[in-house]
Amino acid sequence: MPLGTVALVGYTNAGKSTLFNSLSRAGVLVSSKMFATLDPTVRAVRLPSNRRVLLSDTVGFIRDLPPGLIAAFRATLEEVQESALILLVTDISNPHHTEQDAEVEKILKELGVADRPRLHVLNKIDRLTPEEAAAVNGNQNSSRVSGLTGEGLEALLRRIDEAMPVDPLLHLHFTLPLSNGRAIALVHALGRVLHSEVRDSTMAIEAEIPESVARQLRIAPEPTLA
Numbered sequence: 001m002p003l004g005t006v007a008l009v010g011y012t013n014a015g016k017s018t019l020f021n022s023l024s025r026a027g028v029l030v031s032s033k034m035f036a037t038l039d040p041t042v043r044a045v046r047l048p049s050n051r052r053v054l055l056s057d058t059v060g061f062i063r064d065l066p067p068g069l070i071a072a073f074r075a076t077l078e079e080v081q082e083s084a085l086i087l088l089v090t091d092i093s094n095p096h097h098t099e100q101d102a103e104v105e106k107i108l109k110e111l112g113v114a115d116r117p118r119l120h121v122l123n124k125i126d127r128l129t130p131e132e133a134a135a136v137n138g139n140q141n142s143s144r145v146s147g148l149t150g151e152g153l154e155a156l157l158r159r160i161d162e163a164m165p166v167d168p169l170l171h172l173h174f175t176l177p178l179s180n181g182r183a184i185a186l187v188h189a190l191g192r193v194l195h196s197e198v199r200d201s202t203m204a205i206e207a208e209i210p211e212s213v214a215r216q217l218r219i220a221p222e223p224t225l226a
């Protein structure tokens with residue numbers, strides 16, 4: 001059961017947050033409560049194949065970001081850098097969408113993720129006339145959708161399923177500090193916890209978790225005592 005993180009990126013107003021909400025509804029939200037309290041921009045979503053992925057919303061990409069903001073901006077985009085798959089969301093109804101995508105592309109390069117597996121999401125297809133919509137060429141790496149009406153979302157979820165790299169489950173014993181609620185929630189949402197036990201201020205866990213999650217949380221296997 002391969003797993004990982006899918007990051008939504010795109011210019012401000014492209015419809016990322018709307019898609020974040022409609023995709024997590026369409027994809028059967030899991031562990032919503034656990035995540036809502038920890039990080040409102042990350043949700044676990046089940047794909048048509050039944051595997052789970054984390055979907056991550058990001059702040060808008062704006063033109064000419066002041067240099068002073070770049071550090072803060074980078075920090076919020078850590079999720080993008082650690083993602084297995086990037087969804088580049090375009091407002092296809094905006095006459096400047098080509099320019100906007102070029103700006104986003106620059107930032108993806110800056111973040112060092114220009115080569116990350118990617119799907120292009122042509123959003124707001126509902127705002128086009130049938131003639132305009134027909135002229136928008138979808139291809140293997142692009143999906144025409146409307147985050148507002150839900151059109152194309154099931155097909156997009158299937159694309160995501162196909163595009164996610166294989167991410168094997170590892171059977172690990174490890175401990176996490178109880179103060180690291182985010183990590184504990186991640187392990188429970190994306191892995192299969194076989195045993196857990198609170199010891200002082202840590203949680204000792206035996207679980208099957210995806211390799212990507214182990215890497216992200218820097219969980220190293222602990223020698224099991226014979």
Ligand SMILES: Nc1nc2c(ncn2[C@@H]2O[C@H](COP(=O)(O)OP(=O)(O)O)[C@@H](O)[C@H]2O)c(=O)[nH]1
Binds near residue numbers: 015016123124125
């Ligand atoms: N017509 C239409 N409007 C949309 C669609 N997706 C988003 N919007 C609208 O576009 C605006 C920006 O959406 P939002 O999700 O906040 O964009 P973000 O800045 O990329 O997160 C909002 O007014 C949304 O209601 C869509 O598929 N169709």
Ligand SMILES: [Mg+2]
Binds near residue numbers: 016017018060
């Ligand atoms: Mg948003």
